[in-house]
Amino acid sequence: MTVRSSRPMPARMIALCAAVSVLAAAAMPTQAAASIQDTVRDRPAEDEVIYFLLPDRFANGDPANDRGGLDGGRLQTGYDPTDPGFYHGGDLRGLTERLDYLQGLGVTALWIAPPFVNKTVQGPPGHESAAYHGYWITDFTRIDPHFGTNDEFRALVDAAHARGIKVYLDIVINHTADVIRYRECPANDCGYRWKGDYPYQRRGGLGGEAINPGFTGEPGGDFSTLTRHDYAYTPYAPPGEETVKVPAWLNDVGLYHNRGNSAWYSEARMDGDFAGLDDLFTEHPRVIEGFIDIYGGWIDEYGIDGFRIDTARHVNPEFWQAFVPAILERARARGIPNFHIFGETYDFQSGTAAMHTVVDGLPTVLDFAYQRVVQNMVTGVQHPDAMGYLLMEDAIYAGGVETARKLPTFTGNHDMGRIGHLILTAKPDISDAELLDRSALAHALVLLGRGVPVIYYGDEQGFTGDGDDRRARQDMFETRVPSYADDRRIGRASGPFDTEADMYRRIAGMTRVRAADRRLRHGRVAVRIADQEPGILAVSRIDDDGETLVVFNTSTEARAVNIPVETGSSAWRALLGQCPARAAAPGAVSVSVPALGYLVCVSEG
Secondary structure (H helix, E strand, C coil), X not given: CCHHHCCCXXXXXXXXXXXHHHHHHHHCCHHHHHHXXXXXXXXXXXXXXXXXECHHHHCCCCHHHCCCCCCCCHHHHCECCCCCCCECCCCHHHHHHCHHHHHHHCCCEEEECCCEEECCEECXXXXXXXCCCCCCEEEEEEECCCCCCHHHHHHHHHHHHHCCCEEEEEECCCECCCCCEECCCCCCCCECCCCCCCCCCECCCCCCCECXXXXXXXXXXXXXXXXXXXXXXXXXXXXXXXXXXXXXXXXXXXXXCCCCECCCCCCHHHHCEECCECEECXXXXXXXXXXXXXXXXXXXXXXXXXXXXXXXXXXXXXXXXXXXXXXXXXXXXXXCCCCEEEEXXXXXXXXXXXXXXXXXXXXXXXXXXXXXXXXXXXXXXXXHHHHHHHXXXXXXXXXXXXXXXXXEEECCECCCECHHHHHHHHCCCCCHHHHHHHHHHHHHHHHCCCCEEEEECCHHHCCCCCCCHHHHCCCCCCCCCHHHHCCCCCCCCCCCCCCCCHHHHHHHHHHHHHHHCCHHHHCEEEEEEECCCCCEEEEEEEECCEEEEEEEECCXXXXXXXXXXXXXXXXXXXXXXXXXXXXXXXXXXXXXXCCCCEEEEEEEC
């Protein structure tokens, strides 16, 4: 019997099983509970199915914290559930209550957008927005009150671990919230001032007063000679915000580059303020030491299992060369040998992504190159040969193909938009049935392909969205945002958290297949066929025990194809779709793949 023909458990049964597992974990002897923890921690990164979510948009378990304990209107509390740029009420308690839903989907790791205390509202008058997304941090040691408490975060981690689900924190190091101002531009619209024009050793430009003698700003240099911070602009914290950042060392304006807003190229890409957000002087030993202590503390205290690193490419390599080994050692000391670290490098060339593993020493990075090829394949912009060429480049990563198998892959995200929207942009007149098939094919390329798959929350409910950024950050609960409510949906879904939704069922089927076959997670990759037109991509995953063949069809017509395989792969069985029982000849298997379909065939021995 193939997995495709099976149906997921009804929602009530999933919830019952999940509840029983949690109660059993709570009641079991300490030794057995410890065994569950060890199993979770010993699981390698390749075995995970990651689910990325923004707590504010997922589930509201406690309406009392919707305003974060603040008084006033939306510009004071940040809460306005009708505006896509403000808080909507989701929290950690709501997430904890929905772990059964995620477990039923096949999720094994939660990637949670930064849950730390943020500057509630930022932006010029008339253009304000709130920090519902979590990337404007002021206190790196506490959970934002809009999301709950540190104790509720601990309860979430414990409940997730009891189900065998890991917890990854989205962390920010490049910048903090926008607090620092510059005397020279009170409107807070300061352009970037380049080092050649405004060196550290002169105040206000080449002809200015001599300051900071001998200081170069280079990593490993003598930072004790940096005594003046007005080399480019004159930085200060506005009244009332002088001590808003935690830990206290973050309030020292001398620990920031203070060169104005990034120009997004050359040195400004590293040293400029990220759209006004205060850019940390990550070359400074105090900043390196401070962030190791901050994020190491979350490992020590809560036993989390990994970090996704925001804006990693905007931080100098020397920082990562110090930070990563120290964090991995903290994790090992906590009994977490497979702590998963992946950086956001946001570049669609695999060579650039690989550079960050070779030069920076990042263990893995989000595979934006893979995402772009998936997007282009399911929209017809590129054909299977593009994926064939991409997979040939896996050896260029530090650690080679073994590192490539740990790269998180994805169909879309909170910045670029959802895959449903990307498909509709390319094919606005597509039928509902074809939209469902193309979206499912995109997820199959991620869940059944090379790398560690990431599901963007809501995709399993058929969300499409209207674009990037806040237009791709819909509410999983009943929304009050008109532009979210009128979105086109992929497939059938009846209400929030529907475990019978078409996309939920399809994704859950894929995760079960992935979990059932070790080669899909760890096997050597061999590209068998990669057509130069809409058609077949066939990839084998091979180990000493056999071969698993995954075949995708990007054409709108069914395709029959003879695929080269290992000569010893003679007997086959279907794991997903229809597969032959025997090879057509030594080293060849004949399959038929539905339009926009996929199948998984297994040969062992």
